[in-house]
Amino acid sequence: METEDAIRTRQSIRDFAADGLSRKEIEGLIDLAIAAPSAANRQFWSFCVVTNRGLLDQISEAAKAYMTRCRPLDLPEQLYEKLADPEFHVFYRAPALIIISARKNAPWAAEECALAAENLMLGAVAQGFGSCWIGLCQPFLGTSEGRALIGLGDDEAPLAPIAIGRPASPAAPVPRKPAQIRWLS
């Protein structure tokens, strides 16, 4: 698949087939992720792959409870209503979650992890997989309880949690606003 096709066809997938990716397929995507640029090539990122169904469900429930109880982000009310819905699964029952983390306070760590995440998501499209960045689980994963569940050290921050799997159905295209460009010619 051409780069432009991958960019144009990538969409956030929220309906996944039950069968997951193999370890080799996930390692292949992570290999693409780490081809991303990083400041001074310091590559502060690390990857945690969760495929344990019970653990994914546990993180989803705990993240929902934490978000509803603490409201750590200024989100539209309808998102908090969704989080309170017992049927809602933050990972849409994806078979895998890849959490890209980096050392806390490392300069440009968030930018670097986001670049790695985009590589991973575009690579996923090119290989017939689907992904969705799950920001809603991020505040919980940063708590001591969340860190303990994914074995994240105190000096690391979870920066890009990506649900990944095989799309069970295509996503509806999400329109973009026209780009705001200031030409200083």
Ligand SMILES: Cc1cc2nc3c(=O)[nH]c(=O)nc-3n(C[C@H](O)[C@H](O)[C@H](O)COP(=O)(O)O)c2cc1C
């Ligand atoms: C930082 C970030 C956090 C996001 N968090 C969530 C999330 O928690 N749940 C979700 O369903 N989608 C989440 N998304 C996906 C966006 O909703 C999606 O990218 C946007 O609506 C555009 O749609 P598209 O990705 O299909 O082009 C997130 C995307 C980003 C970049």
